[in-house]
Amino acid sequence: MQPVPEEGLELKVADCVDEEGRWLAHKFSEFLPMEIQQQITALAVDPLATSDDSLLWRPTSNGRFSTKSAYHLMMPSPQGGDHKLWKMLWNLPVPERIRCFMWLLVLGKISSNEAHCQRHLTTESDCYRCAGRVETILHIFRECPPATYFWTRVVASSDQPAFSSMSTQTWLRKNILSEDTSITGIPWNAFYSIAVWLLWKNRNDGTFQGISKTLSAPSLTQAIKVKARLWYDAWKAPTIGSDRLSPPAQRIQAEIGWKLPPPGWWKLNVDGASNGNPGVAGAGGVLRGSDGRWAGGFCASLGCCSAVMAELWGLYHGLDIAWRHGCRTLMVESDSKLAIELVNNRTDPLHPYATLLAAIRRKIAQDWVVRLSHVYREGNRVADWLSKHSLVYPYGVHEMPNSPQALVPLLREDDQGVTFPRDIVPCPPSPSLYPSLLYSSVLGLCASFHAKKKTKRRM
Template sequence: MCASLDRVNRDFVWGEGDTRSRLHLVAWDKMVLPKSQGGAGLRSIQKANMVMLAKSGWRLIKEKDALWTQVVKTKYGSSKENLDLLRPVQGSSFTWKSLAAASTLLRSGCAWNIKNGTATKFWLDPWILQGPLKDMALEEIPAERLEEMVADLTNEDGMWCTERFAGLLPMDIQDKITSAAVDKFSTEKDTLFWTLSSNGKFSTKTAYESLLPLGTDSDAKFWKLIWSLPIPERVRCFVWLTCLGKLATNALRFSRKCAPSPNCARCNGQRETIIHILRDCPPASFLWTRHVPSNKQQRFFTSTTEDWLRLNLADVEEVSQGIPWSTFFSIAVWIIWKNRNDLCFKGISSTLTAPSLAHSVMAKVRLWHAAWIAPSLLPGLRSAPPSRVMADISWDPPRGGWMKLNLDGASNGNPGLAGAGGVLRDDSGRWISGFVAKVGEASAALAELWAFHYGLDIAWKSGCRALLVESDSQLAIQLINDRHDPVHPYATLLSSIRRRISRDWLVRISHVYREGNRVADWLSKHSLVYPYGVHELAHPPAGLLSILRDDVQGVAFQRRVVIPSSSPPLSFPPL
């Protein structure tokens, strides 16, 4: 059935009917690749079917209390849980065998999201990687240790006992482990999450992409450039075929026994290849000689086909009236090709003279470019850029009776080696306490959240009961304010932060620009030289004294900022 549906798709794409057969210029395996990999972005029905089966398997695992889940589990007598549920059962139906076949795809993208760590095996279950840690070990793991749970390798505060695995795993794996949060006080069980999506939920898009071969970044940039050109979609498709070398020239048609001769229908002298018909044939050559600047013509007329296409499609230099060269070039080669087809298949030769061809190209280019930019000129559709003004940014002390906690996280690579830092000060700017924390390998957002986790603890231990928290990460503030599904990769750390906020105290969280957060910024970067863990600072480091003095004196720094709207500032009320 899947093969039949793919065949219908192929015939539709190339315009094949019951009575007429057409050339299939691009192999179907190439057509179903993403556009960023040189494909047409179509979907293989076989792969799409497997993805939908995997989605049903994911629902079967996650919707444990659903009626349909209970019926299916009872019918097949399965008492297993999670991924072990999707195992083939002897004598089972075609439906169950299909779900079991999709378990391979699920296993490749699933891992355990750690809550309290009591249900996940440290060495055997996939949790920090999409495979067991024992496969990455530098030496054989003793048999008695293979059954250790994640919780067994953390202390009562959820800090990692790094000495338990320091000599057994590569350093980059150790850094990934130490950035993971374990909440010993949580009553939630460890749960499976989908590692390929940012929110931890299964998505058919990421599952389908995982079945496709990986492309190179350099090729991806070129293909994305083609599909983002400001030209009609049919011209983009033509340019895409040209760059694949799949235009139905006489040379290609002759090789497939669809043409009596491989020679050009215009000049009848040379083999009709892509570079000949689009650049070197006399009418095309006349057009390019008139419009290509004289200082670029030598390279233009001597480049290979691939270099010629890449060079011109990436050229954004304006030709006239705001028209980029890439737009002019794309439309020009398309019209050259259309006129060639009129000659070959309709016998129309009057439009193939060089002067008329040049006139036709310029008329089309101007018309389509005007149509392309027209929506942006309409007042109702024009998006006005946000209003920005120059403003003086400085650290502002809290009002009397309150303390201010400034926080920041730093990631050297995003993700990369990460740390966090923060400082607690009173209404006179006096240093109450501070901290630096090295968290391992993490993204910038995760490092910012670790800053909240450690900073709130230090503020509470310092006796603060009315706290203003400032961070220059709007993403971290949004993550804390929003409610997320338990499968979210940061769900454990976010729950821990919210529990700290819900203590018996007043906490207000707001965003601050980096110029008003210089102390925390310095501490977060400085944290990377410390060993793993949180280190409380009773006194400020010597390198911070000048910045602290600037903050107390109200030294301001200019920055272009967005004019705030009438919406209230971000805050997190007590729970």
């Protein structure tokens, strides 16, 4: 890497792309780090765009500013650094109020008498029950006599030393992430969270109403066991209006494989790959006729981007090659449902992929018939191989008029109709896959309607 030359300081995007929107990487490769080059070359540039440049808000998926995303940027929390803990916590099979309580507890937002005293909200830092002992968070939930009595009866004796010596955060984290089962037969992390909640409630009764209003240690232990079972069973039971009333989707085993296109049609299979998502990415595709023979293929080394963007680049380059090959009735298959939905549905102009999506839609809108559909990976194996193989190529699109020798076995299996079992949820075909039939139906209805109007006028 060399220092940026004086002329390089004045470079604009328009100076670094050709008339087709392809990056002229040599214009900046000598003075930009490789990782920056790879991020640049994966971006789509639309040479036909007429709109002004716009600022995007990176923290949101659609590029538009939101106060929620700004709040999360301004208020860093451990939630961003320990995804597994928070995912487990918010999926605990307990009432919602207990999940919220555990969230506050992990964040250190539940106050003890010690914390109140430090903030000058009170002059008494002792536990209401244990005179002379400071009431810390650990004292409330682990060291106060009712809590100690409870834990010694539900935690195995061999685990007691470690259980009783952990720091506050370690103790909370280890038990929330636990995959063990409690003595009551319910998940330990659910049992633990319910117990902590009820210990807190019992402590509050003693603090604000007096010790006579609290449960004795044996009674509290029994109450926790009973309520933990009741609440867990209630959580599992379906309720009116709950999604759990809906039966689970019935899956069937289907044989999946590549299928020949109908006579007169071409089939394009495309795929994308990203080593890291985002990471070094590539795309690949293969074009075959109704006889199953290889008509063309490509490997595209893209730079650094997400897997979805790599899938979209695969669609773009595949459509470009199919058009130049002379195909005018084309079936396109991709194993990325998200990429297909992004192409089919309207997207925000500020969406990070908006430029590339617009370029793909322009190619589809040319004077030809294109049917875009999802296919499982078992029916997309050749394109999958090409997309992964593209990662070894230098930047750019590398067309293949002939199939690589390594692909011959896969191509032969596709030609022979080899299939692989897969559990799928059956669904009816979408009308959008048959635009010509749908369009004909609409024209027929319109013609019928106008014919009736003319008949009425004559009468």
